[in-house]
Amino acid sequence: MPTANARTLALILGDQLDASYLDTLELDRDQDVILMVEVTHASEAPPSHVQRTVVFLSAMRHHAEALREKGWRIEYVELSDGANTHSFAGELGRAIESLKPERVVGVLPGSFSVRSEIEEACDESGVEMSWHEDPHFLCSTDEFGKWASGRKELIMEYFYREQRKRLGVLMTDDGKPEGGEWNYDKSNRKAFKSAPDLPHARTFRPDDITKRVIEDVAGALPDLPGRIDMFEWPVTRREALAALRDFVEQRLPCFGDFQDAMWTGEDKLYHSMLSSSLNLKLLNPREVVDAAVAAYDAGEAPLNAVEGFVRQIIGWREFIRGVYFYEGEGYDDRNALEQHGALPDFYWTGETDMRCMGESLRSVLDRAYGHHIARLMVTGNFALISGISPQAINDWYLGMYVDAINWVTSPNTVGMAMHADGGVVGTKPYAASGKYIDRMGNYCKGCRYDVKQRTGEDACPFNTFYWDFLIRNQDRFKNNRRMTMILKNVERMDGDQRVEITVSADKLRDRLGVGSIKG
Ligand code: SF4
Numbered sequence: 001m002p003t004a005n006a007r008t009l010a011l012i013l014g015d016q017l018d019a020s021y022l023d024t025l026e027l028d029r030d031q032d033v034i035l036m037v038e039v040t041h042a043s044e045a046p047p048s049h050v051q052r053t054v055v056f057l058s059a060m061r062h063h064a065e066a067l068r069e070k071g072w073r074i075e076y077v078e079l080s081d082g083a084n085t086h087s088f089a090g091e092l093g094r095a096i097e098s099l100k101p102e103r104v105v106g107v108l109p110g111s112f113s114v115r116s117e118i119e120e121a122c123d124e125s126g127v128e129m130s131w132h133e134d135p136h137f138l139c140s141t142d143e144f145g146k147w148a149s150g151r152k153e154l155i156m157e158y159f160y161r162e163q164r165k166r167l168g169v170l171m172t173d174d175g176k177p178e179g180g181e182w183n184y185d186k187s188n189r190k191a192f193k194s195a196p197d198l199p200h201a202r203t204f205r206p207d208d209i210t211k212r213v214i215e216d217v218a219g220a221l222p223d224l225p226g227r228i229d230m231f232e233w234p235v236t237r238r239e240a241l242a243a244l245r246d247f248v249e250q251r252l253p254c255f256g257d258f259q260d261a262m263w264t265g266e267d268k269l270y271h272s273m274l275s276s277s278l279n280l281k282l283l284n285p286r287e288v289v290d291a292a293v294a295a296y297d298a299g300e301a302p303l304n305a306v307e308g309f310v311r312q313i314i315g316w317r318e319f320i321r322g323v324y325f326y327e328g329e330g331y332d333d334r335n336a337l338e339q340h341g342a343l344p345d346f347y348w349t350g351e352t353d354m355r356c357m358g359e360s361l362r363s364v365l366d367r368a369y370g371h372h373i374a375r376l377m378v379t380g381n382f383a384l385i386s387g388i389s390p391q392a393i394n395d396w397y398l399g400m401y402v403d404a405i406n407w408v409t410s411p412n413t414v415g416m417a418m419h420a421d422g423g424v425v426g427t428k429p430y431a432a433s434g435k436y437i438d439r440m441g442n443y444c445k446g447c448r449y450d451v452k453q454r455t456g457e458d459a460c461p462f463n464t465f466y467w468d469f470l471i472r473n474q475d476r477f478k479n480n481r482r483m484t485m486i487l488k489n490v491e492r493m494d495g496d497q498r499v500e501i502t503v504s505a506d507k508l509r510d511r512l513g514v515g516s517i518k519g
Helices: 050-069 088-099 112-125 143-150 156-166 206-218 237-255 277-280 284-295 301-327 355-367 372-386 388-401 406-417 434-440 461-472 481-491 495-511
Strands: 009-013 033-037 073-077 105-107 126-132
Touching: 009 088, 033 050, 033 088, 050 206, 050 277, 050 481, 073 355, 088 112, 088 237, 088 372, 105 112, 105 277, 112 126, 112 406, 143 301, 156 434, 237 277, 237 284, 237 301, 301 406, 372 388, 372 406, 372 495, 388 406, 388 495, 434 461, 461 481, 461 495
Parallel strands: 009 033, 009 105, 033 073, 105 126
Antiparallel strands: none
């Protein structure tokens, strides 16, 4: 670390790679210093997929280089730097001691624990610290708080409609939703009848900076899960913009129709693959939405596809982030369904004879990626209905996906997938039997289990666990109107049928490594 003092020390975290943040932080090139730190800790607890670690570090190094070229003074601590203490707090303390700044500034981190660590380090060093609201998001934490406060339920669809109106996206001149409907989800549930003929998605092979990051990660963190040889993620804004163009031209037109479909060996289908670029802030949500709407205006993509995509960006993504900050610290620890099962080893190895799980996990191990239906209705659904602890599966999602950061992972996992927040994110649990997976893809045809059976050696585990889940939670959901029809099927079961399912589910949990779900 050099000794020339700084007026302001500005923190740029690994998911804050938009150059416009420097304006937000009101920095002065002549007096201020930017601190960027690579730490092993961020990849160790929980263990991070090697591609996730490489994406963050490579994008950070590219960003730092671009800022240096523009004349900014950057203090950059690499993973392989012998003096690296490998904690944000340690490196911040070292920088404060060396640069003696009058203050430390940063953009609000997307993780409560990172925020606390930084604040404590500043407290210990006796330096004033201030946070700025993240301008990347289209709905600030205050705006979300105002929308949410006093509501009995936080319904994403209502939030989304407000966003459409406020931002003027897919609205007619007389204030109506484009096409007359707010939501075209009912058109977006097609499955493939045969192997789909998919467009090739643009990929980005490692450049020299990424290759050096890969070497550094292999040296400092040799045991990270996942494959690195399939790395193809955008790590610069230029690459991210190319990925956006590629999606809008090649895949957006069919994105809506097949957004819930699954197919063996096809990990990307018509999905955008833009979430890591958005979450690293290489792309801005407004430009992404504008590109999709422009394709609709030009007659190049249908409304059901564009509306479905727009809803993901200005609806779901902003809603999830709003929930994370609105609900506050402790949200991650919720366990409303009181499930304490272990995360089976096959989540880390992909070795399972359940074909849907094997395929979904292979995609994660190969690419640090799974599309939203594989995440919610296969790996998430399995965790929910088998009784895995929400904290164990939340850690797995946080570590294993290239786009994972606490603000996005916690509400999606603890809330939406696991219903462990007691219904804040979803008004009913996303529990499904093998029938749903069979309807939306071709996994069941080659599976050793029988998707039509509920109990027995060959029964689909999703069926056994689904019915066991409903039996276990019958009382809990008896007043939930959205569960009434489903629970009627449980009410019709006689005592012997219930016992058979419960005993089968317990045996299956033991065999698959979930174990007891009691705390
Ligand atoms: Fe998955 Fe069950 Fe279908 Fe096998 S039969 S692929 S375990 S849903």
